[in-house]
Amino acid sequence: xxxxxxxxxxFAVGALEALIEAGHQVTAxxxxxxxxKGRGKEVQMSPVKACALKYNIPLLQPVKIKEAExxxxxxxxQADIFVVAAFGQILSEEILAMPKYGCVNIHASLLPKxxxxxxxxxAIINGEKxxxxxxxxxxxxxxxxDMLFQKxxxxxxxxxxxxxxxxLAEAGAHLxxxxxxxxxxxDVTPVKQKDEESCYAKMLTKAMGRIDWQMDAKKLDCLxxxxxxxxxxxxxxxGKSLKIWKEEVVSEQDGFNxxxxxxxxxxxxxxxxxxxxxxxxxxxxxxxxxxxxxxxVKDFLLGYPVKVxxxxx
Numbered sequence: 425x426x427x428x429x430x431x432x433x434x435f436a437v438g439a440l441e442a443l444i445e446a447g448h449q450v451t452a453x454x455x456x457x458x459x460x461k462g463r464g465k466e467v468q469m470s471p472v473k474a475c476a477l478k479y480n481i482p483l484l485q486p487v488k489i490k491e492a493e494x495x496x497x498x499x500x501x502q503a504d505i506f507v508v509a510a511f512g513q514i515l516s517e518e519i520l521a522m523p524k525y526g527c528v529n530i531h532a533s534l535l536p537k538x539x540x541x542x543x544x545x546x547a548i549i550n551g552e553k554x555x556x557x558x559x560x561x562x563x564x565x566x567x568x569x570d571m572l573f574q575k576x577x578x579x580x581x582x583x584x585x586x587x588x589x590x591x592l593a594e595a596g597a598h599l600x601x602x603x604x605x606x607x608x609x610x611d612v613t614p615v616k617q618k619d620e621e622s623c624y625a626k627m628l629t630k631a632m633g634r635i636d637w638q639m640d641a642k643k644l645d646c647l648x649x650x651x652x653x654x655x656x657x658x659x660x661x662x663g664k665s666l667k668i669w670k671e672e673v674v675s676e677q678d679g680f681n682x683x684x685x686x687x688x689x690x691x692x693x694x695x696x697x698x699x700x701x702x703x704x705x706x707x708x709x710x711x712x713x714x715x716x717x718x719x720x721v722k723d724f725l726l727g728y729p730v731k732v733x734x735x736x737x
Contacts, residue, residue, distance in 0.1 A: 428503040430454040431472045436509035438597035446601045451501040452482045490516045527562040530596040536622035539567035546625040548650035557596040559603040570614035584652045630655040637687035641673045641704030660737040670710035687736045695722040
């Protein structure tokens with residue numbers, strides 16, 4: 425099939441490469457404009473643009489995909505289908521109606537659950553055991569179109585948003601290749617989403633990363649793993665920010681101070697320290713002090729000798 429592919433971040437790269445390897449003719453790639461990133465504010469291309477350049481695929485980088493010039497350029501590519509994966513812009517109804525087989529989206533959840541911008545992170549934060557990818561037919565709503573194909577992906581007990589991202593990207597790449605073959609053959613049974621079963625995966629905010637030690641340990645564990653890439657989960661230790669990269673929930677509390685207040689260090693070992701939460705205890709294993717690199721707690725303790733009774737805020 426002739427495909428116009430729309431995507432921007434790392435999540436969308438695998439599916440683009442899978443379509444190329446499967447023999448589809450990707451007539452163009454549409455991605456977000458290059459943007460300044462990092463401390464030096466150097467202008468960087470998106471991962472999808474880098475992939476398109478690797479394969480010498482024509483590029484379109486509109487500031488607004490709905491503008492007349494961009495719409496007319498899309499027509500010239502004469503695609504059978506538009507495939508979208510984390511593109512970052514809303515398509516107009518005019519664009520949605522353009523290709524023969526319409527527009528399909530690779531969404532990183534089992535719709536109708538987790539519509540919106542952060543389905544991967546929210547699946548972790550909410551303690552889900554199963555998630556997956558959905559190939560859906562796009563309409564004018566936000567992730568509301570008919571579901572065409574789905575693939576489940578298990579969430580491991582120690583899964584982070586980063587590791588789940590990679591698993592879902594791989595699943596999406598395999599599924600979109602299967603989907604296009606069936607769409608072209610007419611072997612599709614669209615399923616309408618049940619709006620009453622949906623929940624919105626709202627965009628993450630920096631404020632979400634501030635640890636509230638009044639929460640119970642299991643919920644904090646999910647939060648820390650879900651926010652690992654951005655904004656990260658952090659607390660305040662001796663007046664400075666301390667990011668928590670890795671921890672474990674302690675199931676047995678025998679031998680710990682049962683009267684300790686949430687946020688209190690209740691035990692220190694050579695490679696970990698333990699913090700009381702609203703319910704249960706977290707064993708802290710990897711941290712990042714303000715202005716420093718990520719490190720194992722055994723290294724952190726060499727420069728910051730944590731003491732029992734100290735408080736994290």
